[in-house]
Structures are given as structure tokens and as C-alpha cells.
Amino acid sequence: MTRVRTNKPSEQRREEFLDAAEQLFMQQGYDSTSVNDLLKAVGLSKGAFYHHFDSKQAVLEALTDRMLTSFAPHIQGLIDDPALPALEKWRALMSQSNRWKLEHKDALLLQARAMHQGSNLKLRLTLTEKTRRLAVPLYAQLLAQGAREGVFDIEQPEATAELLFALLAAQGERITEILLAPDSAPEPVEACCQLLAASQQALERTLAAPAGSLPLADPALIAAWFE
Amino acid sequence: MTRVRTNKPSEQRREEFLDAAEQLFMQQGYDSTSVNDLLKAVGLSKGAFYHHFDSKQAVLEALTDRMLTSFAPHIQGLIDDPALPALEKWRALMSQSNRWKLEHKDALLLQARAMHQGSNLKLRLTLTEKTRRLAVPLYAQLLAQGAREGVFDIEQPEATAELLFALLAAQGERITEILLAPDSAPEPVEACCQLLAASQQALERTLAAPAGSLPLADPALIAAWFE
DNA sequence: TTAAATATACCGACCGTCGGTCTGTTTCGC
DNA sequence: GCGAAACAGACCGACGGTCGGTATATTTAA
Known part of the structure; x- marks a missing residue:
């Protein structure tokens, strides 16, 4: 039972393996996806x-690298822009990422659900x-x-x-939590907005920036995330 | 070859299993410790x-619970104290935890090393x-x-x-990182002190507390951690 | 008082699956 | 047609977990 062979470049x-891995990891999680599944x-x-690949772990490394490297150059370019003031860069960063995220809302929700699967601890943490x-380093550059x-x-x-980064990550975690289980809070939109407000205030105070100068997301955007 | 039986209460x-698990997980990590090892x-x-136990995972749950529940009542009592002002409670919390940590320095360093083993992701994240x-909730009570x-x-x-919590956790992570690889930074003590200063400032600004009112750790204590 | 009955603690062979290895075969550029 | 890269798939040991059965402790009843 020899199958048809079509050798391809490495x-x-x-x-192809990474594509399959991405899809399967998102469906079943990293641990629950066996090499045989791939x-x-x-x-x-x-x-x-x-x-x-040297190992299953190597797939995870390669996949997480691939997931991140697509964004890097663009953001790096924005941060490196010598003409833009820091606050402008922040606003651009936020509005662009907010817009992109909303555009990929459904895919991101699926991904978030997959990431919180328990069989995806490794993938999540690595990422x-x-x-x-x-x-x-990019944040540091912006802050400087x-x-x-x-x-x-x-x-x-x-x-x-x-x-x-820790602050933003934690805030993202909490918002994702609400997004994935909107029924856990009586007013999920409200809860998210409060979280965002608290984060923004903490941020601005920490950097001693003027109040309102470091916006994260407006309520309209949050509302859009809950259909 | 029937072995001697000595039945004991559940x-x-x-x-006994948890004791063994604690020791083995700290030595080899959770993933690298098989049920047979236990x-x-x-x-x-x-x-x-x-x-x-229902599963190996159940051991992890029980162990992490046991590791935490010993601290809880004492801290809860401190937070609930109706006589102490919030700032006093913070200082008491910090000084007590700093003292306790320094007293268990060697054990904690071993534990930190074990926790960062890669085969201990689950244990670390669960904890x-x-x-x-x-x-x-305790922090929230204190803040209120x-x-x-x-x-x-x-x-x-x-x-x-x-x-x-996110801020303190991140700061702890960074300091632990330096503590476990002191040679990565040219001046580890200095680096830790700077991290602490930045955290304290961020903290005080976020809460709009007077500068210096929320101490984390003094340089002498940090120095003591590097022998 | 003790023997049967029941509940609990424990034993260890066994199972399916997993990540990974190894030996060999096919494909393809030169 | 040759050598190296690409691929096939049988195989391996270790793993987490199951299961039928056994030994010990506790209760019950004669």
C-alpha cells in the first residue's frame, strides 16, 4: 500500500505542517493534538x-514564531518613526490594533476559547x-x-x-474572561469598560501622563465586541 | 512476592502522596514525575x-491547595483587623512576607529553580x-x-x-529571573533595586498614595538575597 | 465471643496512546 | 545512474489510567 509520493522543498x-498544527492546536489544544493527528x-x-522537525515542541516554537513575526516589522516601523511624537504613536498603536482585532473578531474569539482550554497551557505561555x-523593548523605546x-x-x-506589559496583559486576560463567559457578569459591557477605565488611569498615573492622553478603547468598540 | 500491608486512613x-509529590515535583518537575515515581x-x-486520587492532575490540584491554604488565614486575619489603617496593613504585609521569605531563602531559591524548569509549567501556572x-479579593479589601x-x-x-496583583507578580518574576541568573546582569543587586523602585513608584502613583508610603523592600534586604 | 458480612485499602497485570527512533524505500537534481 | 534529500511505516519504551482481585479493618449478628 505505497502511497503516491510528491516530494516538496523543506x-x-x-x-504545511505548521498550517495543520495551527488549525488543530486551535481546535483541540496542543497537548490533545498528537503527532499522529498532524x-x-x-x-x-x-x-x-x-x-x-526535531520534536513536537519544535512545532510549537516554529508556530509561535510564525504567529508573531508577521506583526513585528510594521509595529517596529511605527515605533521607529522619527517624526511622530510618543503620544501619537500610542494612539496609532491602539487604534490600529483595536481596528484589526475587531475585524478579526470571530477568529480571535475562537482562538481565545482554544487558548483557555487547559490542553493549551504550553502554547499560551510560549506565546x-x-x-x-x-x-x-518597543514599549521601552516609546516610554523613553x-x-x-x-x-x-x-x-x-x-x-x-x-x-x-504586565498591566496590559492582565487587563486583556480579564476582558477575555468576560468575553468568553458574558453571563458571568450581570453587565459585561459595563464591566469591561470599568476595567479599561481603571487600566487607563493606572497607566496614565504610572507614566505621569495627562489624564486622557493614553486611551485604550472607547465604549463603542467594547459594545461592538458583544455583537 | 506479596508485600506487607499496612492500611492507613485516607x-x-x-x-504521604502529597509529600512525595511536593518533593519530586520540586526536583524533577511535574511533567517529568511519573505516577510510578510517586x-x-x-x-x-x-x-x-x-x-x-482520581488522576495525576488531581495531585497537582490538591498539592497547590495545600501550599496556599496554610498562609491564607493569617493574612485574612491581618486584612480584617478593624483597628489597623490600610497603610499599616500594607507595611505589615510586606515586612512579614519579606522576613519570612528571607528566612526560607534557600528553600525558596530551590523552589524557584524548580518552577522555571519547563516541565513545571502546569504547576507554576496553577499556583x-x-x-x-x-x-x-484581599487586595481589593485593602484598597477599599x-x-x-x-x-x-x-x-x-x-x-x-x-x-x-499583575504588577507585583511581574516584578516578582523579573527579580526571580535575576536571582536565578545573577550573571546575566552586570550589577544584579542594583538591577533588582531599580526594578523595586520602579514598581513602588508605579504602585503609589496608580493608587495616588503619597510617595514612599507603599514600601516594597529596602536595598539591604535585596543585598541579603545575593549572599 | 466470635464468625460472618461488609466496607475500605491496596495489589499489580494489563491496556491504549503517546513522542520518538530506526531501517529501508522512493524521488529528484546533477 | 548516483548520491542526497524526502519520505514510509514498523517498532520502541514510557506514560497515565483501568480492572479484577486480595488483604485488612470494622460492623453486625448469632
């Missing part, structure tokens, strides 16, 4: 898989850790610029950037 | 294990998540009291408590 096969999805054998390592411009009053951009 | 056996350590059989659920007393200016104690 790069291409890797992408093989079946791609239609290849164990030998093929271990020819292109947030890589996001952190990617985002913190703001401090130079006099709109922020902070002594240590790097340390503060870490806290900023 | 409670006691569970504790059996060997306790000197019992598979049947015995699955008589007392921090349970800590969060335990700590956030402070707001009532006029030393804090915050609108939403619950949301702010979440941010507070």
Missing part, C-alpha cells in the same frame, strides 16, 4: 515529520512569553521617547515597560 | 494511588492562578479601606486590585 512542507492532517508519515520579549518629550515622567523606561 | 495516605517514593501500588484568586481613609484615590478597588 520550507513548503514545514509550512500526520493524518497533512497526509504524510512519521518519517516525514521527524525529517522536518505570551515571546510577545513579552518582543513588546517590552515620551520622557524625552516631557509627556512622561519616568526614571527607568525598561523596568516601567515590563510593568506596562 | 487522609494520612493522601498526605508509587516508588511512597512504597505503594498503582491501585493505592488511584484509590486516593499563580490560585494565588491570584486568593490575593485579589485605603480609599475610605483617604490615603488612596481609586474608583474601582476590584479592577485596581487585579492590576496591583
Whole structure:
């Protein structure tokens, strides 16, 4: 029962495996997806898989890298823009990411649901850790610029950037929680808006920025997330 | 080759398994510790294990619960104290926890090393998540009291408590990172102190508390952590 | 007082699945 | 047509978990 062989270049096969992995991990979670599941999805054998990847863990690494590297250059470009003031950059960052997220609302909700599956701890943690390592230097750069411009009053951009990321991540977690279980709160939209307000205030106070200068998301956008 | 049987009450056996689990998880990590390892350590059989626990995961749950519940009552009592002002409670909380941590320095360093093993993701995440659920309401209580007393200016104690926890957790992570790899930074003590200063400032600004009113740890204590 | 009956603690062979290895075969550029 | 890359799939040991059965403790009743 020899099947038809169509050898392809490494790069291409890797992408096929990663595509299958992305889909399966999002459906069943990382732990619950066996290597055999991947093989079946791609239609290849164990030998093929271990020819292109060292381990199952390597797939996770490659996949998380792929998920992040698409965003990086664009954001890096925005942060590096020598013409834009820090506050403008922040607003651009937020509005762009808010718009993009809303456009991909359904896919993101599915992803969030998948990520909170318990069989996806590794994927989730790997992703947030890589996001952190990617985002913190950018935040630090933005904070330093703001401090130079006099709109922020902070002594240590790097340390503060870490806290900023932690704050935003925590806020995102809480909002996702409500989004995934809207019935847990009596007024989910209201709850999210309060969370956002608290985060924004904490943020602005921490950076000693003028109140209202670091918007996160307006209530209309939140409402749109609940259909 | 029937081995000698010594039946014991459930409670006691569970504790024996949990003791073994605690030790083994700290040495090899959760994933790398097999149920058979536990059996060997306790000197019992598979049947015995699955008589007392539903699954390996159940051991993790029970263990993390046990690790946390010992602290809870004491802290709860401190927070509930009707006589102490909020700022006093904060200082007491910090000094007590700092003192306790320093006293258990070696054990905590070992634990931190174990927790960052990669084969301990589940244990680590479960523990921090349970800590969060335990700590956030207490923080919220403290923040509300402070707001009532006029030393804090915050609108939403619950949301702010979440941010507070995230901030402290992130700071703890970064300091632990330096502590476990002191050679990564040129001046580890200095780096920790800067992190602490940034956190304290962020904290005080977020709560609109007077500068210096929410101390975290003094440089002498940090120095003590690096021998 | 003790023997039967029941409940609980425990044993260990066994099972399916998993990630990973190994030996061999096919494909393809040169 | 040759050598290397791409692939096939049988195989391996370890894992978490199950199951039928046994030993011990406790209650019940004669």
C-alpha cells in the first residue's frame, strides 16, 4: 500500500505542517493534538515529520514564531518613526490594533476559547512569553521617547515597560474572561469598560501622563465586541 | 512476592502522596514525575494511588491547595483587623512576607529553580492562578479601606486590585529571573533595586498614595538575597 | 465471643496512546 | 545512474489510567 509520493522543498512542507498544527492546536489544544493527528492532517508519515522537525515542541516554537513575526516589522516601523511624537504613536498603536482585532473578531474569539482550554497551557505561555520579549523593548523605546518629550515622567523606561506589559496583559486576560463567559457578569459591557477605565488611569498615573492622553478603547468598540 | 500491608486512613495516605509529590515535583518537575515515581517514593501500588486520587492532575490540584491554604488565614486575619489603617496593613504585609521569605531563602531559591524548569509549567501556572484568586479579593479589601481613609484615590478597588496583583507578580518574576541568573546582569543587586523602585513608584502613583508610603523592600534586604 | 458480612485499602497485570527512533524505500537534481 | 534529500511505516519504551482481585479493618449478628 505505497502511497503516491510528491516530494516538496523543506520550507513548503514545514509550512504545511505548521498550517495543520495551527488549525488543530486551535481546535483541540496542543497537548490533545498528537503527532499522529498532524500526520493524518497533512497526509504524510512519521518519517516525514521527524525529517522536518526535531520534536513536537519544535512545532510549537516554529508556530509561535510564525504567529508573531508577521506583526513585528510594521509595529517596529511605527515605533521607529522619527517624526511622530510618543503620544501619537500610542494612539496609532491602539487604534490600529483595536481596528484589526475587531475585524478579526470571530477568529480571535475562537482562538481565545482554544487558548483557555487547559490542553493549551504550553502554547499560551510560549506565546505570551515571546510577545513579552518582543513588546517590552518597543514599549521601552516609546516610554523613553515620551520622557524625552516631557509627556512622561519616568526614571527607568525598561523596568516601567515590563510593568506596562504586565498591566496590559492582565487587563486583556480579564476582558477575555468576560468575553468568553458574558453571563458571568450581570453587565459585561459595563464591566469591561470599568476595567479599561481603571487600566487607563493606572497607566496614565504610572507614566505621569495627562489624564486622557493614553486611551485604550472607547465604549463603542467594547459594545461592538458583544455583537 | 506479596508485600506487607499496612492500611492507613485516607487522609494520612493522601498526605504521604502529597509529600512525595511536593518533593519530586520540586526536583524533577511535574511533567517529568511519573505516577510510578510517586508509587516508588511512597512504597505503594498503582491501585493505592488511584484509590486516593482520581488522576495525576488531581495531585497537582490538591498539592497547590495545600501550599496556599496554610498562609491564607493569617493574612485574612491581618486584612480584617478593624483597628489597623490600610497603610499599616500594607507595611505589615510586606515586612512579614519579606522576613519570612528571607528566612526560607534557600528553600525558596530551590523552589524557584524548580518552577522555571519547563516541565513545571502546569504547576507554576496553577499556583499563580490560585494565588491570584486568593490575593485579589484581599487586595481589593485593602484598597477599599485605603480609599475610605483617604490615603488612596481609586474608583474601582476590584479592577485596581487585579492590576496591583499583575504588577507585583511581574516584578516578582523579573527579580526571580535575576536571582536565578545573577550573571546575566552586570550589577544584579542594583538591577533588582531599580526594578523595586520602579514598581513602588508605579504602585503609589496608580493608587495616588503619597510617595514612599507603599514600601516594597529596602536595598539591604535585596543585598541579603545575593549572599 | 466470635464468625460472618461488609466496607475500605491496596495489589499489580494489563491496556491504549503517546513522542520518538530506526531501517529501508522512493524521488529528484546533477 | 548516483548520491542526497524526502519520505514510509514498523517498532520502541514510557506514560497515565483501568480492572479484577486480595488483604485488612470494622460492623453486625448469632
